[in-house]
Amino acid sequence: MPGTRRVKSIVSSLFLKTVMSIAMVSLTGCAAFHPSGTYRNENMDFGSIRTVEVLPFVNLSRDNSAGERVRDVLITALLASGGVYVVPIGEVNRGVVRAAIANPAAPSAEEIVKLGSFIKADGVITGTLKEYGEVRSGTAVGNVISLSLQLMETQTGKVVWSASTTRGGVSVTDRLFGGGGEPMNTITEKAVDDLINKLFQ
């Protein structure tokens, strides 16, 4: 009888260990699929950034106007958050011309400092729109947006914050029932909100 009990306890402890290991492996797997994708400079006082300018985005998508579209949404969302003031686009463009920035979508640290001296802004946001539009997976169709942003301070030209996000795509429901996924407008809004939350967290 005591022998049977010992065997039972060994079996149950083994079972528990196996279940826990599987759960841990699963959780690790989940974490690998959803990286936070955020960098924050630990020495930076983000409270000092009150005014930012948003430069034109690098547009790697097939839609030519997608960069401007997402930039507009981001500017209004940043203003609406109440966290920072965003310099009007016209002033930003004037600053870019005055600072003679060759590629406004990817400025160098020196150019950022120069731009900051022309336009009284504490930070400059640049971005890359990696994907914007329809994606296909077999017969299923969905919309996807993939965007990354960088915040650079104008005093040193250093990157103090960087984050990326991807929203939309073809989900299991889309594969099973079709439907075309969420509208482009909705996922754009979600992606921008996600990045702003990462900035203000």
Next chain:
Amino acid sequence: MISSISSSNRFVLVVLTGLFLCVGCAGPRGMAETMQRPEKGSYRIAIFPVENLSGGKAPLKELRLSLAEKIKTAGFDVLPDDSLNKFLARHRIRYIGGIDGESARDMAEEEQVQAVLIPSLEYYDDSYPPKIALTARLVSTAGEPEILWMDSIALSGNDSPGLFDTGLIRDPAKLTDKAFRELTRSLSDSFGGGFRVSVDQLLKKKFPPRQFYRSDLAPDKQFRIVVLPFYNRSDRKNAGEIMALHFVQELRRLGNFTVVEPGMVRHHLLQYRLIMEGGVTNANADVIYDVLQANVLLTGRVIDYQDGRGETGVPTVDFSVTMLDKEHHMIVLAADSYNTGDDRVHFFDFGRISTAYGVAIEMIRGIMDRIDMQRGTPAVEGGGRIAPNH
């Protein structure tokens, strides 16, 4: 018997006296009103040729004639076509989407015209279902041109199909006639009310903006606003001008915004050679504020402005708007909107909007609702809310 007669006589006498008194009270007030306001017949209007913003072909001459006919029927004195054409040729006026101060003065002096009606055609499609969208505004010629009345209409033949499609309008002429009747009625009503702006018109269906920011728009302050044509990034021709016109119309309805006549804005932009390719700079804005005595400026960008083609086409509108103020050189309002004609459809096409005009107007009303001063939306305090690292 005698007593009953005398009592009924007394009753009749009292009623008659009351009636006379009432008539006596009403009489002078009515007379005073008619003395203050000119009669429609003596109010001379010049109807400009229809500005075609539709980006396609449209029977502009016929549309103008039909509109002029309706306005004449409503009792207004319309400047004859010959006189108008001679005036336009004499003064080499080629832009018909607005009027500047000098042209307005000349028109008042030479043709004794009190106001100019400027119709702008936004959309015209005569294939089934026929569609028309038109904006019209009346601009005074006395002194500085001022918008006295502005309204717009968009109709589609299948707006209200009714039972067994009995409500369908298949004839484009019938639809145009209906649209012009509505516009003329609005003009007549506004004339009757001394061109006062009705704030009640804001209380209609609207789409709230996707993102909205407002700050420093004091509720007790009067604003003189310049609406610049929007940057058009859409595939639709003239979408920037169309969107600017919609904002002019809706901003007027807020009550504390005096909108500068777009013809004046265009004239000064050309006169001072203001080219704003990448957006409005503070230097450009300063010139505009000074020459047009304005204290706020509105500009924006149209990303998408699509009218639904045919019976099943869904209109789509996407734009962003920014308001800058003179005092601080800062953005005081920013909004971003995106909607489609079937956003409010839940079943059987109920709530469907068939024109881009209809969608755009409801989107703008959603923004106007947020800046409506009476409601006192709390202003956003800007600055420094990014949490510091710990």
